[in-house]
Amino acid sequence: MRRNLLPILALLCGTLLLFLGNGLQSLLLPVRGAQEGYSNEVLGLLGTTWASGFVIGCFVAPNVVRRIGHVRAFSGFLSLICLNVLLTGLMVDQNTWLVLRAITGFCTAGTSMIIESWLNERATSESRGTIFSFYISITLFGVVGGQLMVPFADISTPTLFMICGIFYSLAALPTTLSKAASPQPLKRARLDLRGLFRNSPISCIGILLIGTANGAYGTLGAVFGTRAGLDQGAVAAMVSITLFAGAIMQFPAGRLSDRMDRRHVLAGLSAAAALAGLAILVIHPTGTYQIVVLVAIYGAAANALYPIAVAHANDFAAPEDFVKVSGGLLLLYGIGTIIGPTLGGPVMTWAGPHALFAVTTGAHLLVAAYAIIRSRQRAPVPIAERDAYTTAPASTSPLATPESLSLDPRAKTGGSTPESVRPDTNAGKEAS
Structure with a gap:
């Protein structure tokens, strides 16, 4: 276990900090918005704009990563997320929040691609399942840990937004300071x-x-x-x-x-x-x-x-x-x-x-x-x-x-054909 996780320890630490901020922000926004008297439609649109930005980011963000590299892109996306959450706490306005959530969703798509492709680059066919399970645990503990911070500060003040910003800023440090080599360029599958x-x-x-x-x-x-x-x-x-x-x-x-x-x-x-x-x-x-x-x-x-x-x-x-x-x-x-x-x-x-x-x-x-x-x-x-x-x-x-799918334990290192998928006996058949 230790031998498999040590090469990606810095990345996993950054992931934990990222999801602490993510979990805190995801719960803080609707609770604060409800306190401000925002309508249910507007609060629903906070999720809609985030998801829309994320979907767009799945197609656009890889080009950014290909142009400037994983480490620079990761730091850039995190900087924008941090900026957005701080602006959210300073500018309590529903229209501003909707725009900022879309940008955050876009940047989150970029950070997700980078983290998951980086993990896949370091995994082998023997360690992939262990790394994948540990990654799931890290994200879960991060999200829940962030959400449980909400009761410990007054949501009507910018304090919790600033704490989110601190987590996002710290998330960039482990990978920025790490000596580990960056992963290979992202590859895109045609849907x-x-x-x-x-x-x-x-x-x-x-x-x-x-x-x-x-x-x-x-x-x-x-x-x-x-x-x-x-x-x-x-x-x-x-x-x-x-x-x-x-x-x-x-x-x-x-x-x-x-x-x-x-x-x-x-x-x-x-x-x-x-x-x-x-x-x-x-x-x-x-x-x-x-x-x-x-x-x-x-x-x-x-x-x-x-x-x-x-x-x-x-x-x-x-x-x-x-x-x-x-x-x-x-x-x-x-x-x-x-x-x-x-x-x-x-x-x-x-x-x-x-x-x-x-x-x-x-x-x-x-x-x-x-x-x-x-x-x-x-x-x-x-x-x-x-x-x-x-x-x-x-x-x-x-x-x-x-790009994250090759992290699946069924995939071989390097994204080649999964070993455990059954033979192609039904592929291409029309559903009856």
Whole structure:
């Protein structure tokens, strides 16, 4: 373990600091915005503009990295993120915040590409799984640690924004001062959404809907907690327990999906998430304990859906199409995270804060129904021939980039053909 992690220790330290700032900022903005009296539509647009900037960054930021190199680009992106969060604390204006969130999303795409390609460059086929799991843990602890800082300062002052800026500034130091060699230039995979849909309709439609639900809750969950009467500490606990519950659920859900039709697991988890959301919508819980328990159930089910849908798509994909398939699914997920908060804000304004879960419940019910329909139209891949299940990185953004996919434990060093993907027996077939 030590031999595998020492060469990337500086990068992992920078990653931890980056996600501490990311987690703090992602919770601070909606809570402060709600205190300022911003409408639900505007608070939802904070997530929409961030996701839009991130999606654009997935296509544009690699060119920046190719032109000036990884270390300079990483420092530049972090400087802009730091500048944006400080301006957010100084200029408390909803229109300014929307513009700054889009720029932050764009820069976050760049930092994500650099971190993940750097990790992949240092990984070997024997250490890739260890490094990948450790990276997930770092992002999770960073996000939750940042969110739990919210109750320790007055959100009506610039203090927490300044702390975010400190974390972002410190995040640049380990890689800037490190003697480790920079990774090779980023490579871009051409996406094929039409072919992706032919490969796995349920993965395409399901991930778009999963992104819609997760985008709505991820952006407006803190707004729901605030409008439901929870204090700052309770809101931070509510948002954090959703991540922890989802992280705990990853492995049992993945093991179950390896032993039965993944579409049945998708349907069951989607139904569980829908029931938890429906309970919040109908019961209108106001007590902290009730809300935390229900969102924990919701988070456990909802956050386990994405990697199962990806694994199902890869069950039917040719080895050489792995990056293309996963990159297309990430793009669909990103589109969903734009749709979710855009719908959630007006719905909450019209029907109250608990109506946020009308959006998530509707999306999850559609996933469950379509998964059952597809399971009756196409036979599952035999268990012995299935692709390996892997967890998805836990971060404040569900998005990643095509360049990050080679970090997956299934990929060989250097991004060549994954070893564990089954033979191309179903690739290119029309879905029946």
